[in-house]
Amino acid sequence: MSQERIAVIGAGAFGTALATVFALEGRHPVTLVGRQPNLMADLRGDRVHDAALPGVPLPDSLQFSAEPDAVAEANVVLFVMPSRAQFDAARHYGPYLSKGASVVICAKGLHPSERLLTEVLSAELPNTQLAVLSGPGFAADIARGLPTAMALGAQDLPLAENLARILSGRSFRLYASPDVIGVQLGGALKNVLAIACGIIEGAGLGESARAALISRGLAEMSRLVDAMGGKADTVRGLSGLGDLVLTGTSHQSRNLRFGISIGKGEPAQTTGGPLVEGAFAASVAARLGRKHSVDLPVTEAVAAIIDGRLDVMAAMEQLMTRPIKAE
Numbered sequence: 001m002s003q004e005r006i007a008v009i010g011a012g013a014f015g016t017a018l019a020t021v022f023a024l025e026g027r028h029p030v031t032l033v034g035r036q037p038n039l040m041a042d043l044r045g046d047r048v049h050d051a052a053l054p055g056v057p058l059p060d061s062l063q064f065s066a067e068p069d070a071v072a073e074a075n076v077v078l079f080v081m082p083s084r085a086q087f088d089a090a091r092h093y094g095p096y097l098s099k100g101a102s103v104v105i106c107a108k109g110l111h112p113s114e115r116l117l118t119e120v121l122s123a124e125l126p127n128t129q130l131a132v133l134s135g136p137g138f139a140a141d142i143a144r145g146l147p148t149a150m151a152l153g154a155q156d157l158p159l160a161e162n163l164a165r166i167l168s169g170r171s172f173r174l175y176a177s178p179d180v181i182g183v184q185l186g187g188a189l190k191n192v193l194a195i196a197c198g199i200i201e202g203a204g205l206g207e208s209a210r211a212a213l214i215s216r217g218l219a220e221m222s223r224l225v226d227a228m229g230g231k232a233d234t235v236r237g238l239s240g241l242g243d244l245v246l247t248g249t250s251h252q253s254r255n256l257r258f259g260i261s262i263g264k265g266e267p268a269q270t271t272g273g274p275l276v277e278g279a280f281a282a283s284v285a286a287r288l289g290r291k292h293s294v295d296l297p298v299t300e301a302v303a304a305i306i307d308g309r310l311d312v313m314a315a316m317e318q319l320m321t322r323p324i325k326a327e
Contacts, residue, residue, distance in 0.1 A: 003029070004076055004166050005028065005075050006029065006078070006166075007031045007074035008033065008080055009033045009071065009077065009079055009081070010079065010080030010089075011039060012080065014080050014142075015032065015034075015078070015081070015106070016043075016049050017053060017056075017142040018078060018106070019032040020053075020062065020143045021142050021171065022169070023058075023059040023061050024169070026061060027169075028076075031065055031071075031074070032063070033068075033070050035066060037066040044064040047059075056140070056144060068092060069096045071101075072097070074101060075101060076101070076166060077102070077103050077128075078133070079104065079107070079121075081107065082109065082277065083107040083188075083280075084109070084280065086111075086117050090121050094124055099127045099128075101128050102130075102159065103121070105121065105130065109277040109280060109281050110280075110284040112280075114284055114288055117184060118130050118184065129159055131159060132153045132187075133150060134150065134183050134243065135239045136150065136243045136247070138253075142171075146171060148171065149242075150172075150173075150174055150175070151174070151175050151177050152175065153178070153182070155180050160176035160177060163176075175238060177234065181225060181228055182230035182231050182240070183239045184239075185221065185225050186234060186235045186243065187239050188277070190221070190248070192282045192303075193217035193244055194255035195302050196259060196302050197214065198256040198259020198260040198261075198262070199259040201260050201263060203313075204263075213248075217244065218235055220297070220298055222235050223294045223296070224294050227292040255276055255277065255279075258279060262306075263312060282302045282303040282306055285299045298319065
C-alpha cells in the first residue's frame with residue numbers, strides 16, 4: 001500500500017481520537033489541525049488532551065498544527081467538526097487543499113437548508129473528492145484502541161474502498177458504501193431517534209417502549225432514505241441500526257442524555273451545553289419528511305417536543321393512538 005498523508009481537521013474528542021488511531025498504525029504521516037494555537041502547542045508538548053480524551057496518551061508520531069496550510073500536502077483530509085461548522089471549515093481550509101484531495105466529512109447532521117452535507121460542501125470544494133464517515137463509534141473507545149467498525153460512503157465505490165483501506169487498522173475497521181445519501185441520513189436521523197430513546201428512559205416508559213421506538217424509527221429512516229434517492233437497506237447497517245443501537249442505549253451518548261433530561265421534565269436547552277446534533281437535526285429532518293411526503297411520526301414528535309409545541313405525555317399518546325396498520 002502506498003503511503004498517503006492524512007490531515008484531521010478538528011481537535012475535539014472525535015478528531016483527536018481519529019488522528020490517534022491513524023497515527024498508531026504507523027503507515028501514513030498524520031497531522032491534527034486545529035484553530036487554537038495555544039491548544040495545538042500544548043498537545044504537541046504534553047502529548048495528552050485532557051479536556052477531550054483524559055488519560056489517553058497521544059502518539060509520538062502524531063503531528064500538530066494551527067496553520068491552515070498544514071493540509072496542503074495531505075491526500076486525505078478529514079473534516080471533524082459539527083455539521084453546522086462544516087461549511088465554514090470548507091471556506092477556511094478549502095484554498096489550501098491540494099487538487100484531487102479526498103475530503104471525508106465526519107459529522108452526523110443536516111444543514112439548515114435541508115441539504116445533505118455533501119451537497120453543501122461540493123460547491124465550496126469543487127476540486128476534491130467527497131466521502132462521508134458515519135457509524136457506531138465513541139471517541140474514547142476509538143482512541144483507546146477498542147474494536148470499532150464504521151461505514152465510509154462515497155458516490156464512487158472505488159474511492160470509498162480505497163479510503164477504507166487507507167484509514168482502517170487493527171482496531172478501527174471501515175466498510176465502504178456507494179450510498180452516500182443513506183450513510184448521511186442514517187447518521188443524522190439516528191441522533192434524533194436517540195433523543196427519543198432518552199425521552200423514553202427519562203420518563204420511565206420502559207425498555208419495551210425503547211425497543212418499539214428503535215424498530216419504528218428504522219422504518220422512518222428507510223422511508224426517507226428511499227424517498228431521497230438512497231438505498232433503504234443502508235439503514236440496517238452500521239450507519240443506521242448499528243449507530244442507533246449504540247447512541248440509543250449508551251449513556252456516553254450526548255443525544256441520549258439530552259433526551260433523558262427532557263423525559264425527566266427539564267427544559268430542552270439546545271445552547272450553552274455540550275453539542276447535541278440531534279437537537280438541531282430534528283426540525284430539519286421533519287421538514288425533509290414533509291417535503292418528500294414521507295411519514296415521520298417519531299421525528300415529528302421529537303421536533304415538536306424540542307420546540308416546546310408538545311409535551312412528552314401528549315407525544316406518547318399521539319404515537320400510541322395512530323391508526324392501526326400492517327407493519
